[in-house]
Amino acid sequence: MTASIRPVVVGAGPAGVRAAQTLVAAGLRPVVVDEAPAWGGQIYRQQPPGFTRPKRALYGFEVTRAKAVHAAMAAIRDRVDYRPHTLVWNAEGERLDLLSDGRAATLTYTHLILATGATDRVLPFPGWTTPGVYTLGGAQVALKFQGCGIGRRVAFLGTGPLLYLVAYQYARAGAAVAAVLDTAPFTAKLQAAPGMLRLPAVFAKGLWYLAWLKARGIPVRSGVRPLQVEGEARATGLLWREGTRERRVACDAVAFGYGLRSETQLADLLGCRFAFDALDRAYLPVRDAAGRTSVPHVYVAGDGAGVMGADAAERAGERAALALLQDIGTAVDGARALHLERELGRIQGFRRALERAFPVPADWAANVPDDLVICRCEEVRAGELRAATREAGAREMNRLKALTRVGMGRCQGRMCGTAAAEILAQACDTAPEAVGRLRGQPPVKPLPVALARHVEPEEVGR
Amino acid sequence: MIERLVTPVAIVGGGIVGASAALALRRMGLAVVLLERDFCGSRSSGVNYGGVRRQGRPMAQLPLAERAHRIWARLPELIGIDGEYVRSGHLKLARSEEDLASLEAYRERAREHGLDLEIVAGHAFRARYPWLGQRALAGSLSPEDGHANPRLVSPAFARAAARLGADVREQTRVDEVAHDGRDFVLRCGDRLEVRARFLLNCAGAWAGAIAERFGEPVPMTSGHPNMAVTEPLPLFMDVNIGVEGGGIYGRQVARGNCVIGGGQGYGLDAERARPAREAIFALLVQAAELFPELRHAHVIRSWSGTEGYLPDRDPVIGFSTTTPGLVHAFGFAGAGFQIGPAVGEVLAELVRDGATPTPIAAFSITRFTGAERAAQPAAAAPR
Known part of the structure; x- marks a missing residue:
């Protein structure tokens, strides 16, 4: 009966890879569509061919997990229809519209797992459009993918775990970190500490980054408010307020961000019901504990369904795939499914504490x-x-x-x-x-007018 | 606690027709309540292509279109903004000799209604429009037609009416309409009841339900134009483009974005519409052919809307034949934006005077209901 099942996974980050792996293990051959040239997602993004930095240097503490996700996908490579470098720009009537290398194609599915990830939450401040100012995620991609930094002397600003992680990664890579400026007050972290102990290892890692940065004499400040990026043709400095005092550092680049926001356009185009999520301060697709949306046969997993981080994404991807299998009548390991849901619940508790530790500036x-x-x-x-x-x-x-x-x-x-x-x-x-929220409209990302149209063999005659 | 309003005139629908009627009524000194279930100008009136043209309309619409043309000239004075309205000219293209013959025939007929069109062909055509693709052979230019930004213009009509004292109620859905022999009684949930001597049915693609409610069913269907916009490009398209026989239309706004449309999207549900995949592809192919400058551009957004179409593609405008005080204005077949402001004035005249100097007989609902003549109540006295 599985011959008539045509599952498609959108995204090849931690959630998408684990979802695909779970489907393959059950004897299905999913299509995996991904915008990136290689699997891994944003967090475990692989370097381009010919780049030979060791994975330890690329992923730090996350190296074991990165390797595991990469290996999982490599192991099923021959048993999935893998489409890298491919954007899904529209979803309509159980078909996805793809764009790859200027060529358009249409892909049918019977079941769809959306693992579309997240981007930085951007809260602009004066000077944010000055050349040299990047998002934290963008700064991290430059380092991880292209092996270059956004500047020689970089100031990091905003709030969230990524703030400390990227600053640490830059310092490790040899960049001068001018300052790490957290808009959240230090007291927020103290108050959130008990909740963060739900995941002691992750909490310890966060403390370690902080200690490492401070030990190297890098200024780390809490409760700041950004005032201005200096410079016109290029950032030359960053001004901020700390209490009643104004302060400044010289820098040639700024990386900033306030946590992440989910990429939900495809779920929106497919008509999934959305509800406001107080934790993410955003409208998100409504889903059950397994990742089922309000639209039959459409599942969401990972940060694209609500920001919970890479570890949760792996579990959510697997859980969504199990839900798909359950929905097509395939026997699955019920205990495993329950275990995954419990783990996700635990991470969700940690996530609440994180939000208390790194609140978006209310003012x-x-x-x-x-x-x-x-x-x-x-x-x-x-x-x-x-x-x-x-x-x-x-x-x-x-x-x-x-x-x-x-x-x-x-x-x-x-x-x-x-x-x-x-x-x-x-x-x-x-x-x-x-x-409310902005209504989604295709294309999800810009579409060339001069498209070459490719008709899939299986589409002929439909 | 239900709020009760008594007013001489109630309007259902805050699109450009209903909002212009409200504005015109206020300018005459008549009190009016406008009920809009969403936001004024948020549907077809606000999401249409933005063409402001007389050229191409059926002859019967030209008097209205001429009247509207004069209103558009006073736009800032009327609604307080320029609405990005430009008289760029409207050029209707011929892709064959047959097309050209048809454009020439239209020009002859339009001239009798005072609309002067210029046929541009041959070398003059290429020299004047070097940015058009080779498939365009000639065109008919209406120099004073143009385009505007519907998402700014249509809501501004409602705001202008409100500034002059119209009682504009947004997010107020009319659930029940009845006539008690004297007044219309409109009920909006358990929040609001409006009693009015006159009811203007300006509910766009959803107006058929009100007409049917008063015994005048019309064979109206919904259309969903397929439209898209490119990223901003250097200005090259200095005229609003249409094509004889249809298929594609395009204009470039001052910011540089090219708005293109063609083909049909689909209704997502009763109230929402989307562009359709096949229509988007067909539009892109035609756009690249007709506007070679777009071959290196990207489309950043596509959209659709819901418009009411009657079989003869003319609107219904005028008094009901069953119910005194009921006035219809709907079914503009995707071409209501330009004439909307004139229709609003006509509706206001019908309310005040029981008649209008602008010929509208061709748009009577009787062409679908077979009834003899419209029921005209005594005109409303200004108050």
Whole structure:
């Protein structure tokens, strides 16, 4: 009966790889579609061919897990239909629209596991569009993939575990770390410590990064507020406020971010029901403990379903694949499924503590100056968003988009949507969930007009 | 506690037609309540292609279109913004000799209605529009037609009406409509009841339900235009483009984005629509052929909407034949944006005077219901 089952996994990070592996173990041959040239996802991204840095240097403490995920995919390589370098730009009627190397193709599925990952949560501040300013994730990709840093002397800003991890990785790679500036107060970490002890090893790792950075005399500050990136053609320094004092470091690059946000466009295009998640401060696809969405045969796993990190992603990928197998009537190890759900619950508890330790600055939206560009693609400033609320009565995200162009550009709100929602909510004196979310529109990412159309052999005659 | 309003005129639908009617009524000094289930101008009126053209319309629509043309000239004065309205000209392309003959025939007929069109062909055509692909052989230019930004213009009509005192209720869905022999009674859940002598049915693709409610079913179907926009490009397209026989249309906005459309999307449910995969592909192929500059560009977004179509592709505008005080204005077949503001003024005249100087007989609902004549109540006195 499995011959008629055509599972597709979107994403080859920890969640996608474990999902594919689980399907293969049950005798299925999934299609694995991934935007990257090689499996591993963002966290375990592989270096390009010809680069020979050891995995230990690339992944640090995570090397064992990275190797395991890479090996898992390598082991099933011949038993999956693997499509690297391939973007899913649309999803409609149990078919995915693919784009690879300027060629378009359509892929049918009977069951779909979305493991689409996350990007940095961007909260702009003055000077953030200056050359030399990157997201934390972008800075990490430069290092992991291309083997280069974003600058020689880099300041790290924002909040979240990635802040300390990337700063550590840069320092290890030989870059000068000008400062590590956390917007969360130190007291938040103390209060969150008991909760973080749910995963003592992860907690210890975090403390270790912090101690390592401090031991090298790198300034690590808490409770800061960014003021300005200095420089025009290139960042030359970073100003911030600490209590009542203004401080400055010289740097030629800044990496910043405030945790992660899930990539949910495909679930949206497929009509999955969404609900506001207070922990992620974002609308996410509604899912059960196994990853089933409201749309039959569509599953979500990993950070694309709600940010929980790579370890959770591996378990969620496996659990979603087990759910798929259960749904097609294949016997699965029920104890294993329960075990995975319990593990995910434990990580979720840790995640709550993390959110307390690294809260998104609650005063961000209120303090953003009117002339700050929020939407880079369409050059929309905070003041225009506020004016649309004040003068045209906008109190919902799609309305705000229609009136101001915010989220209408190349990124389609993937980068600016979070910040715009926070500003709109603040301007309306309401909660972010009350302003709704941007409706997804294909293409998920820009699509060349001059597409070469490729018709899949199995599509002929349909 | 239910809120009760009594008003001479209630409008259902805050699209460009309903909102312009509200504005026109306020300018006449008549009180009006406008009920919009979502946000004003958030559906077809706000997500359409943005063409503002008279060229190509059936002859019967040209008097309305001419009236609208004069209103568009006063846009900032009326609604407080320019709405990115530009009189770029509208060029309708011929891809064959037959197309050209048909454009020439249209020009002759349009001239009788005061619309002057210029046929551009041969070397002059290539010299004037060097950015057009070779498949375009000639075109018919309507120099004063153009385009505007619908997501700015349509909501601004509603805001202008509200500024002049119209009671505009957004996110207010009308659940029940009845006529008690004297007034219309509209119920919006358990929140609001509106009583009105006049009811303007401006509910767009969803207006058929109200017409049917009063014994005037119409064979209206929904259409879902397929549209897309590119990233910003250097300006090259200095005129709004259509094609004889349809298939594709395109315009470039001041910011540089090219808005292109063609083909049909699909309805996701009763209220939402999406572009369709096949239509997107067909549109891209045609766009690359007709606008070679786009061959190196990217599409960053596609979208659709829901528009009401009647079999003859003309709208219904005018009094109901069954119910005094009921006035219909719907079924604009994807071409309501330009004439919307004129329809609004016409509706206001129908309410105030019981008649309008603009010919609308061709748009009577009787062409579908077979009834003899429209029921006209006594005109409303300004108050």
